[in-house]
Amino acid sequence: MENQQKAGKIGMVSLGCPKALVDSERILTQLKVEGYEVVPSYEMADIVVVNTCGFIDSAVQESLDAIGEALRENGKVIVTGCLGAKQDASGGNLIAGLHPKVLAVTGPHAADEVMQAVHTHLPRPHDPFVDLVPDHGVKLTPKHYAYLKISEGCNHRCSFCIIPSMRGDLVSRPIGEVMREAESLVKSGVKELLVVSQDTSAYGVDLKYRTDFVNGRPVKTRFAELVQELGELGVWVRLHYVYPYPHVDEVLGLMADNKVLPYLDVPFQHSHPDILKRMKRPASGEKNIERIAAWRKICPSLTIRSTFISGFPGETEEEFQHLKAFLEEAKLDRVGVFAYSPVEGATANQLPNPVEEAVREERRRQLMELQEGISFQCQKAKVGTRQKVIVDAVSGEGVLGRSMADAPEIDGHVHMPKPAKTWLRPKVGDIVTVKVSGHDAYDLFGDIV
Numbered sequence: 125m126e127n128q129q130k131a132g133k134i135g136m137v138s139l140g141c142p143k144a145l146v147d148s149e150r151i152l153t154q155l156k157v158e159g160y161e162v163v164p165s166y167e168m169a170d171i172v173v174v175n176t177c178g179f180i181d182s183a184v185q186e187s188l189d190a191i192g193e194a195l196r197e198n199g200k201v202i203v204t205g206c207l208g209a210k211q212d213a214s215g216g217n218l219i220a221g222l223h224p225k226v227l228a229v230t231g232p233h234a235a236d237e238v239m240q241a242v243h244t245h246l247p248r249p250h251d252p253f254v255d256l257v258p259d260h261g262v263k264l265t266p267k268h269y270a271y272l273k274i275s276e277g278c279n280h281r282c283s284f285c286i287i288p289s290m291r292g293d294l295v296s297r298p299i300g301e302v303m304r305e306a307e308s309l310v311k312s313g314v315k316e317l318l319v320v321s322q323d324t325s326a327y328g329v330d331l332k333y334r335t336d337f338v339n340g341r342p343v344k345t346r347f348a349e350l351v352q353e354l355g356e357l358g359v360w361v362r363l364h365y366v367y368p369y370p371h372v373d374e375v376l377g378l379m380a381d382n383k384v385l386p387y388l389d390v391p392f393q394h395s396h397p398d399i400l401k402r403m404k405r406p407a408s409g410e411k412n413i414e415r416i417a418a419w420r421k422i423c424p425s426l427t428i429r430s431t432f433i434s435g436f437p438g439e440t441e442e443e444f445q446h447l448k449a450f451l452e453e454a455k456l457d458r459v460g461v462f463a464y465s466p467v468e469g470a471t472a473n474q475l476p477n478p479v480e481e482a483v484r485e486e487r488r489r490q491l492m493e494l495q496e497g498i499s500f501q502c503q504k505a506k507v508g509t510r511q512k513v514i515v516d517a518v519s520g521e522g523v524l525g526r527s528m529a530d531a532p533e534i535d536g537h538v539h540m541p542k543p544a545k546t547w548l549r550p551k552v553g554d555i556v557t558v559k560v561s562g563h564d565a566y567d568l569f570g571d572i573v
């Protein structure tokens with residue numbers, strides 16, 4: 125070992141959505157495969173990689189601040205991620221213009237380019253510790269849950285969104301590859317898989333649902349087949365970013381049969397057909413109230429999470445009231461509302477009759493207030509029931525977990541006291557049964573039984 129070159133040390137700052145997190149994990153995995161050491165501070169690092177987000181203005185600012193901090197504290201910085209793909213007003217690269225000292229800039233989903241930049245500035249160590257890296261790579265999420273990215277990019281062109289211009293059209297991973305990753309994660313102890321993409325229900329469209337092989341069996345690269353296969357792994361499977369297309373009905377039966385979690389994250393964004401048209405939303409012509417009722421008929425325990433935008437350009441009082449009435453009728457379990465924020469480069473900014481900022485905010489407040497009452501009632505209905513709960517943390521004071529209705533980072537928690545009986549005390553990642561005794565609008569309280 126004497127002749128072995130000292131491993132280069134890399135620091136990583138990861139910002140942005142779960143999809144960006146998966147990109148960071150790919151880069152970290154490759155760094156480890158090649159023998160680089162990943163370190164937790166600017167001082168220890170030879171180079172810092174900053175994975176940025178460019179979705180809304182506050183995320184852009186956070187990313188720019190992170191780059192500035194890394195340059196100040198370390199000096200050698202490689203930038204990747206969505207913001208890296210953005211142009212400035214003169215058509216040059218935004219980051220390179222603002223921070224000329226940055227060593228290299230790449231767009232999202234560019235682990236290879238990031239590695240090339242790392243090699244240029246910090247040569248690859250001589251002896252890669254390939255064997256030390258698990259099959260499924262390095263994960264940034266806690267060990268008991270993991271994001272599973274099934275595709276990249278998007279074929280839609282929603283007028284408020286610039287993701288397709290940064291990440292390109294939909295590119296699905298063949299089902300065999302996705303399932304190999306999922307199986308490897310389960311083998312390593314993951315108890316909950318969170319399926320993410322920009323448009324999960326469109327999975328496989330770009331590949332014309334091509335047949336691939338899962339453990340030697342021919343299986344189509346298609347949404348319903350993927351959910352079916354994941355449902356056989358014996359872990360919690362949670363579906364994010366599903367649009368309300370008719371073919372989504374096919375997986376509701378799997379939810380009713382407890383194969384996958386009865387949970388759908390469906391970003392409706394609005395209810396009024398004219399606004400949805402102006403937003404150029406996928407599935408904008410669907411009758412969503414009827415679709416939700418049909419889903420609940422097949423799977424009564426279904427939890428629906430959604431996000432909405434208030435004050436989209438041209439939103440009239442009548443259209444806003446339509447959205448309020450929709451929320452009242454749909455009684456969605458989990459709702460996030462964002463006041464419209466013009467994203468640089470989004471076509472929605474050119475739409476006539478923009479709504480004043482104060483009105484956008486006030487409408488957001490009203491929707492959140494309305495939803496709080498609805499969420500409170502949904503939670504109240506669970507008091508006295510028994511719920512399966514996955515344990516996220518155990519401390520001296522108690523146990524924190526999530527029910528099937530709670531996705532990590534975005535939904536609520538279940539709070540439990542530490543059981544007096546030692547054999548009932550769980551470990552992180554255990555799935556326990558909890559008798560619910562209390563609630564607020566977002567969280568549940570109860571005892572492990």
Ligand code: SF4
Nearest residue numbers: 278280282285287322
């Ligand atoms: S579906 Fe619309 S909001 Fe989502 S990534 Fe595609 S263009 Fe953007």
